Amino acid sequence: MAFQKVVSRHFDVPNAHDIAVYxxxxxxxxxxxxxxxxxxxxxxxxxxxxxxGRGGAGFPAGMKWSFIPKDSPKPKYLVVNSDESEPGxxxxxxxxxxxxxxxIEGVIISCFAFGSHQAYIYxxxxxxxxxxxxxxAIQQAYDKGYLGDNVFGTGYTIHLSTHRxxxxxxxxxxxxxxxxxxxxxxxxxxxxxxxxxxxxxxSPTVVxxxxxxxxxxxxxxxxxxxxxxxxxxxxKGTRLMSVSGHINKPGVYEIEMGMPFKDFLAENLGGVxxxxxxxxxxxxxxxxxxxxxxxxxxxxxxPEAIAxxxxxxxxxxxxxxxxxxxxxxxxxxxTHFYAHESCGQCTPCxxxxxxxxxxxxxxxxxxxxxxxxxxxxxxxxxMEGKTICALAAAATMxxxxxxxxxxxxxxxxxxxxxxPYKQAKVPAGAGA
Amino acid sequence: xPKITLNGQEVEVQDGLNLxxxxxxxxxxxxxYCYHPGLPIDGNCRMCLTEVxxxxxxxxxxxxxxxEGMVVKTDTPAVEKMRKGVQEFLLLNHPIDCPICDQAGxxxxxxxxxxxxxxxxxxxxxxxxxxxAVDLGPTVVLDQERCILCSRCVRFCESVTETGExxxxxxxxxxxxxxxPGMELDNPYSVNVVDLCPVGALTSKDFRFKQRVWFLQxxxxxxxxxxxxxxxxxxxxxxxxxxxxxxxxxxxxxxxMCDEGRFSYKRINEDRLRTAxxxxxxxxxxxxxxxVVTKLKSVVELYGAESVAVVGSPHGTVEDNFLVNRLxxxxxxxxxxxxxxxxxxxxxxxxxxxxxxxxxxxxxKFLGLNDDxxxxxxxxxxxxxxxxxxxxxxxxxxxxxxxxxxxxxxxTTVLFGTHxxxxxxxxxxxxxxxxxxxxxxxxxxxxxxxQKIMRAFDPTGDVLPTWEAVGMLAxxxxxxxxxxxxxxxxxxxxxxxPALAGQTFYALPENGLSLPAGAAAGSAAARH
Numbered sequence: 001m002a003f004q005k006v007v008s009r010h011f012d013v014p015n016a017h018d019i020a021v022y023x024x025x026x027x028x029x030x031x032x033x034x035x036x037x038x039x040x041x042x043x044x045x046x047x048x049x050x051x052x053g054r055g056g057a058g059f060p061a062g063m064k065w066s067f068i069p070k071d072s073p074k075p076k077y078l079v080v081n082s083d084e085s086e087p088g089x090x091x092x093x094x095x096x097x098x099x100x101x102x103x104i105e106g107v108i109i110s111c112f113a114f115g116s117h118q119a120y121i122y123x124x125x126x127x128x129x130x131x132x133x134x135x136x137a138i139q140q141a142y143d144k145g146y147l148g149d150n151v152f153g154t155g156y157t158i159h160l161s162t163h164r165x166x167x168x169x170x171x172x173x174x175x176x177x178x179x180x181x182x183x184x185x186x187x188x189x190x191x192x193x194x195x196x197x198x199x200x201x202x203s204p205t206v207v208x209x210x211x212x213x214x215x216x217x218x219x220x221x222x223x224x225x226x227x228x229x230x231x232x233x234x235x236k237g238t239r240l241m242s243v244s245g246h247i248n249k250p251g252v253y254e255i256e257m258g259m260p261f262k263d264f265l266a267e268n269l270g271g272v273x274x275x276x277x278x279x280x281x282x283x284x285x286x287x288x289x290x291x292x293x294x295x296x297x298x299x300x301x302x303p304e305a306i307a308x309x310x311x312x313x314x315x316x317x318x319x320x321x322x323x324x325x326x327x328x329x330x331x332x333x334x335t336h337f338y339a340h341e342s343c344g345q346c347t348p349c350x351x352x353x354x355x356x357x358x359x360x361x362x363x364x365x366x367x368x369x370x371x372x373x374x375x376x377x378x379x380x381x382x383m384e385g386k387t388i389c390a391l392a393a394a395a396t397m398x399x400x401x402x403x404x405x406x407x408x409x410x411x412x413x414x415x416x417x418x419x420p421y422k423q424a425k426v427p428a429g430a431g432a
Numbered sequence: 433x434p435k436i437t438l439n440g441q442e443v444e445v446q447d448g449l450n451l452x453x454x455x456x457x458x459x460x461x462x463x464x465y466c467y468h469p470g471l472p473i474d475g476n477c478r479m480c481l482t483e484v485x486x487x488x489x490x491x492x493x494x495x496x497x498x499x500e501g502m503v504v505k506t507d508t509p510a511v512e513k514m515r516k517g518v519q520e521f522l523l524l525n526h527p528i529d530c531p532i533c534d535q536a537g538x539x540x541x542x543x544x545x546x547x548x549x550x551x552x553x554x555x556x557x558x559x560x561x562x563x564x565a566v567d568l569g570p571t572v573v574l575d576q577e578r579c580i581l582c583s584r585c586v587r588f589c590e591s592v593t594e595t596g597e598x599x600x601x602x603x604x605x606x607x608x609x610x611x612x613p614g615m616e617l618d619n620p621y622s623v624n625v626v627d628l629c630p631v632g633a634l635t636s637k638d639f640r641f642k643q644r645v646w647f648l649q650x651x652x653x654x655x656x657x658x659x660x661x662x663x664x665x666x667x668x669x670x671x672x673x674x675x676x677x678x679x680x681x682x683x684x685x686x687x688x689m690c691d692e693g694r695f696s697y698k699r700i701n702e703d704r705l706r707t708a709x710x711x712x713x714x715x716x717x718x719x720x721x722x723x724v725v726t727k728l729k730s731v732v733e734l735y736g737a738e739s740v741a742v743v744g745s746p747h748g749t750v751e752d753n754f755l756v757n758r759l760x761x762x763x764x765x766x767x768x769x770x771x772x773x774x775x776x777x778x779x780x781x782x783x784x785x786x787x788x789x790x791x792x793x794x795x796x797k798f799l800g801l802n803d804d805x806x807x808x809x810x811x812x813x814x815x816x817x818x819x820x821x822x823x824x825x826x827x828x829x830x831x832x833x834x835x836x837x838x839x840x841x842x843x844t845t846v847l848f849g850t851h852x853x854x855x856x857x858x859x860x861x862x863x864x865x866x867x868x869x870x871x872x873x874x875x876x877x878x879x880x881x882x883q884k885i886m887r888a889f890d891p892t893g894d895v896l897p898t899w900e901a902v903g904m905l906a907x908x909x910x911x912x913x914x915x916x917x918x919x920x921x922x923x924x925x926x927x928x929x930p931a932l933a934g935q936t937f938y939a940l941p942e943n944g945l946s947l948p949a950g951a952a953a954g955s956a957a958a959r960h
Contacts (some may be wrong), residue, residue: 190495342604344600346476346478347478347479347521347522348478350581350607351605354560355524355555362557381513381517382513382514382518382520382521386481386517387478388476
């Protein structure tokens with residue numbers, strides 16, 4: 001089946017965020033259809049679609065829902081992760097701005113599918129305008145009777161509210177998010193137990209990304225098979241890419257899974273800016289190991305292909321880097337972020353992220369030695385896989401990849417006793 | 433009992449244990465900072481990482497529970513590297529100020545560095561600076577730079593006292609323990625956080641800078657602050673007690689003790705009666721004892737043995753009171769025996785503190801001694817009692833007006849006392865006796881658990897353990913007991929009390945001997 005836009009289909013429709021416009025486009029028909037279905041059949045349909053989580057980990061959505069115990073006496077919760085904090089990722093923001101009702105409709109269908117009556121959208125603190133915007137849309141859905149105690153007149157109850165984060169990257173980690181949602185300090189929990197059985201308020205909980213949930217109405221309307229007809233053998237359907245960096249047309253794009261990067265760069269992104277040369281690509285958010293230009297140009301954009309060359313599709317937050325960028329400088333910036341955002345709960349991440357940052361800062365400033373690179377790799381090894389959550393790995397995986405693929409640039413810093421790129425730069429204020 | 437393979441050896445371990453406990457049960461130590469068996473599992477320090485076959489990556493032993501057939505490795509190069517790595521991370525921003533740190537000598541950072549660290553320092557980065565000597569409240573001081581953020585103290589205040597004063601504020605390596613704004617760490621169990629702290633971050637205001645811990649010796653004992661009878665370690669040096677620390681007894685106090693009981697050690701060092709007194713004037717011990725003997729003989733001869741009353745005490749041990757009873761009935765020949773104290777009731781809660789501030793009330797009831805104060809007061813007031821022998825119970829000091837009136841009817845009073853009180857000076861003869869840390873013995877706490885106490889040091893001056901002093905008096909009255917040690921007393925205790933038959937003092941169980949429910953229940957009923 002030919003590629004068609006799914007989750008971004010309303011992005012170009014004026015005022016699609018208004019419920020009247022949304023309904024005129026066929027909105028809320030999928031939810032009506034779903035509420036007349038057997039809940040199990042909805043889950044089967046989503047399984048058929050092959051829809052995988054779009055937050056970064058890529059776990060099959062239908063399977064995640066089926067882990068919710070049916071016989072639990074506790075309430076079941078749907079929590080939508082809209083913390084979108086991975087540097088380079090801004091697709092969910094766009095989705096909430098342009099098409100909040102597809103998210104709300106997805107919430108209704110998903111709640112009904114696994115028997116939840118209460119959903120929360122945890123939205124990052126910096127998205128305050130988006131939260132207000134989303135709350136307006138939720139109110140419209142309540143006013144229409146699409147949310148509340150009698151959804152579409154079926155007698156089924158679904159309540160939905162938003163919860164604003166307080167600006168911590170770690171609250172995008174699902175168990176830290178749940179802690180924060182419960183009113184506690186946002187820190188990841190030990191696993192097991194997992195949210196499917198002990199999630200929000202120790203009750204069975206599904207945590208899904210905004211894009212994942214917003215895709216569900218299309219799947220119900222058009223059938224899982226139609227969705228699965230797009231994409232690759234293993235990665236079905238489409239996904240949003242938020243692309244930034246040294247390109248002519250940064251923004252949010254929906255692509256079919258498996259699209260060649262080369263085509264994406266040329267056709268959608270307008271190529272590398274200022275006629276410069278591609279140096280590197282961060283394929284799916286800052287925590288993904290970096291790709292060289294050569295690796296990127298031979299890549300198809302689907303999780304399996306990206307994993308095969310040692311990186312990750314992640315959250316779809318792509319950053320394109322041109323040849324005038326200092327990779328050490330970039331890594332300094334990136335490790336600074338992870339040191340700042342480490343929650344501080346467990347030892348290797350708390351101490352290691354800042355240590356890595358300080359060493360890389362020293363290298364960038366020209367005071368590094370070759371020994372530093374060995375130390376960085378060893379410290380990274382002492383961190384990765386030794387922690388409660390994946391934040392440490394989010395710092396170490398790219399760090400290792402930068403050193404592996406751009407070691408020459410680090411060595412140049414030792415030899416120049418400073419950053420060769422900065423030395424070449426025109427001083428600030430010297431005129432354009 | 434599941435079988436697991438630990439470092440290549442198949443071992444059988446108890447069901448329900450985590451890997452730290454399971455390994456410990458077969459003699460393998462898995463190092464850890466944040467895990468504490470009395471607190472909820474937090475898994476933050478990562479020191480206990482182990483390799484578990486089939487698991488995705490290394491697993492923390494504290495949150496991994498034994499399963500049949502589990503294959504666990506704690507001795508591989510990978511595990512050693514992980515431990516070394518964690519140790520290095522923990523010391524990265526630590527001030528390493530061991531010479532001036534109160535925790536030195538009992539610090540896990542020190543111990544584990546020797547055992548699992550031993551790396552060359554490669555950190556050339558500046559350390560994160562945090563607050564020093566933070567006054568958390570009336571009892572505890574915090575050094576944020578020494579803290580390894582294991583959160584034991586936070587979890588204690590959350591889950592044990594449920595007072596929630598402490599929190600880890602900020603993020604990353606700027607995280608630090610703080611009290612909530614406007615709050616102090618001020619609860620009746622606050623100093624337990626000092627025991628829990630595996631490093632020198634939390635120190636006790638009472639103990640800090642008083643002693644290097646390696647000079648201290650430790651005796652297992654029981655807190656005498658109330659009827660709960662928390663098991664304790666008594667840390668002492670040169671005949672002076674420096675601190676109590678709670679000792680784990682799952683049947684009594686778990687891992688904890690209250691601050692009030694903890695600081696009750698101070699009484700051991702203060703205002704002690706060190707010499708005998710005759711009418712308030714210092715006297716040689718033998719002279720004073722002879723005075724008692726002479727007086728006793730004449731009173732018995734003139735007024736009969738029943739005119740002598742002997743009062744033991746719930747402050748005294750089971751053994752002491754056993755001998756007090758024998759002194760009265762067998763040596764003096766009087767049936768007028770009580771065991772009571774007029775110590776006022778104090779603080780009480782539903783955790784460890786008990787209103788009854790005596791450690792052995794259940795014990796004296798178990799021995800069958802009369803603890804009815806009114807009957808004693810009536811007997812004294814009647815004028816029929818010509819001589820009163822008080823052993824470890826200071827009625828002269830603690831009695832109110834009606835007691836003083838009753839006591840004024842008694843011509844001769846003898847006090848075996850621990851402190852130089854008003855009563856000790858008023859009594860006809862006062863003889864100095866040892867406190868619990870200066871003797872062996874046992875107390876029965878409120879639920880009928882008999883726990884033994886071990887001597888920390890010998891008393892100084894003319895002070896004798898009660899059982900020796902009472903024995904010496906019996907000897908001078910011509911009917912000595914012939915006891916040289918606790919074992920001999922326990923032989924006779926076993927003959928007298930079936931519940932104690934077959935027990936020997938030194939072989940008493942670590943967590944105490946649970947006396948038959950009837951004995952304990954009887955005492956509780958009598959008290960209320």
